[in-house]
Amino acid sequence: MSRSSGKARHNPLPFIGKQISIQIQMRALSVFSFGLLIFQPAVFSTVGYMLARMAGKPAPDLIYVIIGGGIMGMWSSMVFTSFFDINNDRRHGTLELIVGSPTSLTTVLAVRTFANILTGMVSMLLSFVVVIFLFKFTIPLRNHPYIIVSLLVLFFGFWSIGVFLAHFRVASRVTGQFINYLELPVAILAAFMFPFEYLPRWITWLSNSIPLRWGVTGLNASFQQKLVLSNLWQDWATSIGVSFIYLFVTYFLSKKVHDMIRVTGELSSV
Amino acid sequence: MKKNFLGNIRLYLASAWYSYRALYAWQSFGPYISVKIAFPLAQMLLFIFMGRLAGMADPLYIVIGNILLLPSTNGVMGVSMTINGERDFRTLPYLIASPAPRAPLFLGRSLVHIIDGLLSTLMALILGVVFFHVDLTRSNLPLTVLCILLLSVTSCGMGLILGSLSLRTREAWTITSMVVMLFYILSGVNFPVAVLPQSLQLISYSLPLTRGIQAARLAMNGANWSTINSLFMGELLTGLIYIGIGYLMFMWFEKLSLVDGQIETV
DSSP: OOOOOSSOOOOHHHHHHHHHHHHHHHHHTOHHHHIIIIIHHHHHHHHHHHHHHHTTOSSOOHIIIIIHHHHHHHHHHHHHHHHHHHHHHHHHTOHHHHHHSSSOHHHHHHHHHHHHHHHHHHHHHHHHHIIIIISOOOOOGGGHHHHHHHHHHHHHHHHHHHHHHHHHHHHOHHHHHHHHTTHHHHHHHTTSSSOGGGSOGGGHHHHHTSHHHHHHHHHHHHHSSSOOHHHHHHHHHHHHHHHHHHHHHHHHHHHHHHHHHHHSOOTTTO | OHHHHHHHHHHHHHHHHHHHHHHTTTSOHHHHHHHHHHHHHHHHHHHHHHHHHHTOSOTHHHHHHHHHHHHHHHHHHHHHHHHHHHHHTTOHHHHHHSOSOHHHHHHHHHHHHHHHHHHHHHHHHHHHHHHHOOOOTTSOHHHHHHHHHHHHHHHHHHHHHHHHGGGTOTTHHHHHHHHHHHHHHHSSSSSOGGGSOHHHHHHHHTSSSHHHHHHHHHHHTTOOHHHHHHHHHHHHHHHHHHHHHHHHHHHHHHHHHHHHTOTTTO
């Protein structure tokens, strides 16, 4: 008999693949996803379009109004689907099984959040389709790689903040409810649908602590005809840096949440 | 008949009381009020900034529109949530099986949402005055209050229509949320209805809220009854038609669900 090593080897890839596949299947034919990913961003963009029409402009600011609507869709989708995932786990009694399983809670939440943002990308892609095909907006070839990098940076920002927030949802159902109310405040603080400069100065410190604010600024900058690369690099670097801070805090938070719900046994009661 | 009437009133109030105890009584004051402040403020700010991007110099139109939308959204969502909530908590079949009259049963449950909506409106008005300099000194206050009350009642019809979908589909709540979002475009909240294309204006005027919001705006600008009475009565009539349609839809779907046994399957 061979001596077994202290820890069983665990290949996370099948779990990650299966979890992503389940999450995407759950979203694929759901009216709820349609509402979050397509309908809601379309409504916000239409309001922006009508406001521009009222002001006598022939077309709205496509980057903020349409692409911004896509970012809004990604954000709303992440906030609400992640919330309902945990909520459903509570309701169906599977949250205890997840917390009790050898796969860490953080891993489960991280993969789920990743999948939810991946489905949220539908919203973003649709906004690109609308901008390019409906409004005939031309993006210079030179900008394409910068836009792709900006999208990846933004994705990473979404993921880091999503994993961070998901732990609060597990910790307490009341906190989870409050996170729902973050939808619009974060959309404002990160200036998804208007220039960041509109925000009053006194609030910008709060905006700056959200990776999405830098990610969105970077994405908007990468669409401009005259690219200012130094600013772009700065936005990317800050977004990634702030995202890592969130992940770092999440690392400690996850232990705290894990211990709290196991020690107090309040997983389903609070 | 008198006994029947008193029985309905008792059922209406009892339903309202249970709804309050289930949904609101456990909430503590601080978090409840902070949500009441945060949500309308955030909604107003988002549209104000979007308006500024479009070139709107004065944000008051958007601020007032969003304040007036609050009693309506609570009316629509409250009534719809009342029916949908029963489905969610698996109690809908018991209610359907009971001989209790439907109108006091469900409308009573939605009463707390309407009161909650009025409280939200009051909070939003205070925010509007403090942060956005909404001037209420020129307004016809009693008429404004009457219009706000009217909006919270007329919106219940749409809530009843959407809520009755809960008897046939589990997506009723999602559909309700989507319809409420459409009010941002169709009911003259963020921009006048006249900005919309002709076909959408037609839809807009066939909905409750549009005339009510216009009447409330005028009352807030100091208009008297003779100026707004056609809008007011139009809103009342539209609301009553929607309440009637909602009630008939509920009865029809209930009958259909009892025949095919599909209250909770789809």
